[in-house]
Amino acid sequence: MSKFEFAEMPNKEGFFGEFGGQEIPPELKAIMDEINDAYEEIRQKPEFQQELDSLFADYVGRPSPIYHAKRLSEKLGGAQIYLKREDLNHTGAHKINHCLGEALLAKYMGKTKVIAETGAGQHGVALATACALVGIPCEIHMGQVDIEKEHPNVTKMKILGCKLIPVTRGTATLKDAVDSAFEEYLKDPVNFIYAIGSVVGPHPFPKMVRDFQSIIGTEAREQFQAKKNKLPDYITACVGGGSNAMGLFTAFLNDESVNIVGVEPAGEGLDTERHSATLSLGKPGMIHGMKCYVLETEDGEPMPVHSIASGLDYPGVGPQHSYLKELGRVQYETASDKECLDAFMTLSQVEGIIPALESSHAVAWAMRKAPELSKDQTILVNLSGRGDKDADYVADKLGL
Incomplete structure (x- = not known):
C-alpha cells in the first residue's frame, strides 16, 4: 500500500x-x-x-467550469491560478x-x-x-x-x-x-x-x-487533465465545517503529486481569541455528536469563534478533515480577515469575479503561495460561492 x-x-x-x-x-x-x-x-x-x-445537469448547471485566472496569475507572478467555478451553480455555491x-x-x-x-x-x-x-x-x-x-x-x-x-x-x-x-x-x-x-x-x-459534494473533485480532476494534460500541483479550498473542501479533495487523495491545502479563518489573528482556526489551534474533542478537532475554552466548552465569513465561524470541523490532518495528507493553513478582504477585492477588480468571503480565504492563500512557485506550476482553487450575499457588508466595512 x-x-x-x-x-x-x-x-x-x-x-x-x-x-x-x-x-x-x-x-x-x-x-x-x-x-x-x-x-x-x-x-x-x-x-x-x-x-x-x-x-x-439541468437544474444546477453542472459541470461547473474550470477558469484560468490569467490576469490574477500575471499580477502575482509565479504559479498559474485556476478556479473551479462552484459560484456559477444555481443558488450561487456548492x-x-x-x-x-x-x-x-x-x-x-x-x-x-x-x-x-x-x-x-x-x-x-x-x-x-x-x-x-x-x-x-x-x-x-x-x-x-x-x-x-x-x-x-x-x-x-x-x-x-x-x-x-x-x-x-x-x-x-x-x-x-x-x-x-x-x-x-x-x-x-x-x-x-x-x-x-x-x-x-x-x-x-x-x-x-x-459523497454528494464529491462531484466537485470528480469533475475538476477530469477537466484539469483535459485542459492541461496533467494534474494540478496544488489544490486548495476554505475549511469551516469543510464540505466544499472534502468535495474537491476526495478525488485527489491518492495522487501523491498533488499538494492539498485547506485554509481556515485566522480572523483577527491566531494570537487572539477572534479566529476559527480549529485544525490549526484546536485539539481532539466532542461536539455535535462527533469526535473531531475542537476549539474549547479552559472549561471544556466550545469556544466562541470568529470569522469575517459567517459560513466558517464554527468551533468544530469535519471528522475526515481531522483524520487527514493527523495522517499528514492535507496541510491546513490560515488566512486572516484582512487577507480575505484583500483577496475579495483583488479577484473582483482583476478578474471581474466577486467571490464569497468564505471562498476568499482560499483565494488569499493562493495569492500568497503563487509568487513562491514557478510559472509552470499550477494552483486549483475551489471557488465555492459567489459574493452577492457579502457585497453590501464588504462595501460598508470598507467604506465603498
Missing part, C-alpha cells in the same frame, strides 16, 4: 481513524442508523441516481450539491419536514430551493448576527417559502444555530430529517454530505 492509499472511509461505525462516530443518545442512534441504511439502499437505486444526475441529495433522500424516506442550520445563508438558500423543488416543508435556524450580515440570503430564503427561525442565544452565530435546529429535530426525529449543512455531525452525515 502506497503512502496515499486509503481504506474505505468511514468504517461501518462511522469513524475516520479515531474521528467521527455517533456520540448521541441510544434512541437517536437508532434514527441515525435508519438514515444510514436508507441512504445506502436509496443511493444504489438507478432512479435515484438518474434523478440526481438530471438535476445536477451547497446545492448536497442539498438536492438530502432533499431527495427525505422525499424517498417519506419525511414530513426538513430542518437545518445555516451560517452565511448559502446552505439555507440551497436547502430552501431543494425543498421547494421536491415539495417538502423546510425550517432554517440562523443566528441573529448572521441574519444581519447576510440580508440578501435571508430575503431569498423567505421568498423560497422556508420558515426562518432567528437564534439569539450565545454568540447568535453558526454553532448556536446548529444547537437550535437540533433541538427542533429531536421533537420528532421519526418524521423530521435534519439536513446538516457540512461534513459534520453524527454518522452518516459526514459521509453523505461528502
Whole structure:
C-alpha cells in the first residue's frame, strides 16, 4: 500500500481513524442508523441516481467550469491560478450539491419536514430551493448576527417559502444555530430529517454530505487533465465545517503529486481569541455528536469563534478533515480577515469575479503561495460561492 492509499472511509461505525462516530443518545442512534441504511439502499437505486444526475445537469448547471485566472496569475507572478467555478451553480455555491441529495433522500424516506442550520445563508438558500423543488416543508435556524450580515440570503430564503427561525442565544452565530435546529429535530426525529449543512455531525452525515459534494473533485480532476494534460500541483479550498473542501479533495487523495491545502479563518489573528482556526489551534474533542478537532475554552466548552465569513465561524470541523490532518495528507493553513478582504477585492477588480468571503480565504492563500512557485506550476482553487450575499457588508466595512 502506497503512502496515499486509503481504506474505505468511514468504517461501518462511522469513524475516520479515531474521528467521527455517533456520540448521541441510544434512541437517536437508532434514527441515525435508519438514515444510514436508507441512504445506502436509496443511493444504489438507478432512479435515484438518474434523478440526481438530471438535476445536477439541468437544474444546477453542472459541470461547473474550470477558469484560468490569467490576469490574477500575471499580477502575482509565479504559479498559474485556476478556479473551479462552484459560484456559477444555481443558488450561487456548492451547497446545492448536497442539498438536492438530502432533499431527495427525505422525499424517498417519506419525511414530513426538513430542518437545518445555516451560517452565511448559502446552505439555507440551497436547502430552501431543494425543498421547494421536491415539495417538502423546510425550517432554517440562523443566528441573529448572521441574519444581519447576510440580508440578501435571508430575503431569498423567505421568498423560497422556508420558515426562518432567528437564534439569539450565545454568540447568535453558526454553532448556536446548529444547537437550535437540533433541538427542533429531536421533537420528532421519526418524521423530521435534519439536513446538516457540512461534513459534520453524527454518522452518516459526514459521509453523505461528502459523497454528494464529491462531484466537485470528480469533475475538476477530469477537466484539469483535459485542459492541461496533467494534474494540478496544488489544490486548495476554505475549511469551516469543510464540505466544499472534502468535495474537491476526495478525488485527489491518492495522487501523491498533488499538494492539498485547506485554509481556515485566522480572523483577527491566531494570537487572539477572534479566529476559527480549529485544525490549526484546536485539539481532539466532542461536539455535535462527533469526535473531531475542537476549539474549547479552559472549561471544556466550545469556544466562541470568529470569522469575517459567517459560513466558517464554527468551533468544530469535519471528522475526515481531522483524520487527514493527523495522517499528514492535507496541510491546513490560515488566512486572516484582512487577507480575505484583500483577496475579495483583488479577484473582483482583476478578474471581474466577486467571490464569497468564505471562498476568499482560499483565494488569499493562493495569492500568497503563487509568487513562491514557478510559472509552470499550477494552483486549483475551489471557488465555492459567489459574493452577492457579502457585497453590501464588504462595501460598508470598507467604506465603498
